[in-house]
């Protein structure tokens with residue numbers, strides 16, 4: 001089962017309205033900004049964070065279920081683009097995150113000259129962490145108190161990545177260990 005990526009065109013009112021409805025109509029309990037307001041969305045769209053030289057946004061389209069979510073690539077001019085992946089609430093908890101992550105990863109390595117693709121999430125976002133692991137992504141970092149929580153103590157964050165080489169070969173490149181002599 002293949003999920004398709006359909007690029008958002010924010011010059012069209014259909015995609016602008018669709019994105020506002022998606023972002024304001026779903027809970028995002030593990031995102032720093034939570035569920036944004038319509039006004040926040042208007043300003044975010046104007047700022048270019050959904051579509052400019054460094055960002056691309058797509059609808060995630062399932063062959064039977066239709067549009068099931070949204071993904072955004074960040075830092076496209078850096079050597080390591082970053083992932084944002086969000087399913088519509090009614091499609092969460094059904095194992096659909098993994099084929100979506102697979103489709104986005106394929107896009108990055110087929111369409112973008114990047115050798116790494118990274119995603120960060122809050123340490124207690126188990127569904128996202130399991131999704132990374134199911135897709136062969138490797139946990140590379142754990143940042144203590146690296147995830148701001150409005151009105152509360154910062155949570156830890158974790159970073160996972162996929163290498164182009166690993167994606168092509170299906171094998172995991174081991175970490176290069178450098179011993180520190182004491």
Ligand SMILES: CC(C)(COP(=O)(O)OP(=O)(O)OC[C@H]1O[C@@H](n2cnc3c(N)ncnc32)[C@H](O)[C@@H]1OP(=O)(O)O)[C@@H](O)C(=O)NCCC(=O)NCCS
Nearest residue numbers: 030085086087092093094095096097121126127128130131
């Ligand atoms: C994160 C997200 C993409 C995951 O996709 P999903 O299809 O909903 O993932 P699932 O619910 O199928 O969970 C994946 C796995 O985690 C497991 N899991 C989920 N929550 C769990 C929990 N609290 N404890 C233990 N395991 C859990 C599931 O059982 C499943 O395991 P399996 O593959 O062995 O069956 C989706 O839930 C989502 O869009 N969430 C909101 C936005 C978000 O947080 N995005 C991440 C930001 S990068």
